[in-house]
Amino acid sequence: MHAQSDSHYGGKLPLISTSSGIADDFESTWRQRNRDQLIAFASLIPAFALVIAVVWYPVVQTLYYSFTDWNGAKANWVGLDNYEQLIRSDDFWVPLRTNLIMLLSVPGILVISLVVAALIFERLRGWTVFRSVYYIPTILSAAVVGMLMRVMFTSRGAVNDMLERIGLEQFQQDWLGSTRTAFMVLIFVFYWQTLGQGVLIFLAGLASIPGDLIEAAELDGATWFQRLRQIVVPQLTPAIAYFVIINAVWVFVGLFALVFTVTDGGPGYSTTPLDLMIYRKAFEFGQMGYASAMSLMLFGIVSVISIIQLRFFDRRTER
């Protein structure tokens, strides 16, 4: 570099002008960098302001209101009263039970989605039709699905009608009238709507598994289930982690539309999840301060569950 530079300047090193040039270059680069940074920061400001306005401002406001008895019109400071009442009352624990029951159903849909994805991946006859059929419920709104299911599962609905037609009258139920069957309906709808999403995620994951790995296992005599358990599942850990985390979070914060339209939280409050109870307390009974405290409790629960899952899957991935 130096030799080239020497020859370029004909053996005379323009020391002063060079150092001045470096200083100029440095200043110019520094200015350019500053300008770039300014532009970058300026570009971020709208998004940042939007996040503050629509996310953090409401969060901080909710935190404040959780210490008041705000009813939409008036707010008095009540300290920790809302939280104390929440801990003592069924308003929190009964809905939490609903969320936990739905959380327990997540592994079921995980297994079903994995098996269906693996079958479609192996191009079972009619796989293109199945792929579309499984995905269609995912693109329907929860409210539409909920209304459809409510009509189907009423005592004179399509499900009981079908059971009668095929000679299974003994299985006819008042599906939405008892806690046990109402949960069965909710879990069925949850599975029906989530299957497409799971299959899509796992198909994407399966596409990234080297084909020769599966072929080698086949040559070694591994059965379909062995290949699924020993090769596919470990290779799909990131996809499984993603699927489990988003659905675990969803059963805490996304059940509202489904439950509201299918069971309306009933019978009693037995299928009411936390988000529906928050809605009822805030908007039906005007206990917005109390509902704010419930929201923050829910926020805490979802955060803890997400952190636990992320750490669990991080360790699995590291291994």
Place this chain on the structure above:
Amino acid sequence: VSDRIPESVSGEDIACWLLLNAEVGVNKTLLNRRAAIKASGLVASALVAPKLLPGSAQDEVTIRFWNGGIFPIEDANDKSRAKEDFYVYKAAQRFMDANPGVKVEVETIPGDTDMFTKYRTASVAENGPDVMGMWSGTYMLSLKDFLEPLGPYFTTEERSRITGWEATNEDFDPDSPDIYGVPAGSDGVTVLFYDKSLLEGAGVTSDVEWQTDMAGFVSMLGQINESGITPMTLDENAIIWQILMWWIGQTVDGSVGIGQLNTGERNFSDPEIVNIVSEWQKLYGYTIEGAETMDGPQRAQLFFAGEAAMTSGGFWDVTDFRENFGDNLAMVKMPNFSAEAPIQDGGIGGPGTAFIVSNYSDHKDEAVDFIKFLMTAEEQALKAESGEGSLLNVTDVDTTEYYADPFKQLQQEWANEPSVIFWADNVLNAELTSEIKAQSQLAWTGEISAEEFMQRVDEKRDELIAG
């Protein structure tokens, strides 16, 4: 100057004229600053002045009326009917004709408890209606912080010709000055409707025998059941607010007793009330399954389809039921739970709806004027003639002239009887109402016992009182 400006000329017209002239002035004097300032001042004055001028277009006031399901805007038997043909739209038009410069925008929202959610959320943002028709009693009073006290707007004379004021104040006192609404009509009394031919086919020929007590009623239901017909189809509200609460209400001496249950002076878990609930649970076996989650229209369809012999309802069902059953339709009061109960031969009902004015409205006077207009004798007569909306609650209109269906006339008569108990859900705390409804679903199907149901309601009531 205002006297010389025609009414058809708006503020914007004047401002434009001044701007054009000012522009000419500025050009002529090559940006004469003084002229420009003068022009600006004139433009500003022109924009403000019309608001002070009587009769100009700027004066138009728009009031938003939320119809919380108290006036129908759909005809189940004629879906092609335009909304302008319904009473509420015609009444709004008549009000606008009588009050130039006031525009009424009618918006209909569902006539169930969702109306309170909508009103509350809109009111928090202060963009709710100026005036609204909603359920009265505790439903309405739970929104008191958003309601304009209406006592000062009404004279004693104006109040004296309207009945049902007790449902619009916290003391349940018809003469209270602290009213937050104006009773919008009477709901008559909830009753049982049945298909005469089905009951006759089952050998039930008398209306009277099975109305004395619960034992007679259950026996009659059994008789219908044996004929191969499901005796009743009920909905989620009927099972609790029309049937169970009538039996509890007649036993605890009406609204006063229900009020005591609300305040804790009496307990729901008293053996007398638990016994009523136990007997009420027996109705499950005589009713089409799913009543605890069924809505009103669905139970009406099952009744029309002949899937059940009887159903409960009120005056609001008469038109549709008559259309479907003709002279085969029968209407009787709810059976008594016991011949010894202090109140006999009545039912649940009363002034279940009221008009309110939002306290954040910019047009409270116009909103109150609209309410007063709807309650005039002329408008009430037109409402009765249309057959739409609730029964009348004014003393200066003779309904016999207007109701063609004898059942509506009968409802109007029954509504004035002392045996009518005001809607329990309009008396009880709104959250307690919700609790009772939720727990009733479990009790109706037998998932919880009568004792457990009532204990849970007591616990909730105590929790609300303590809170």
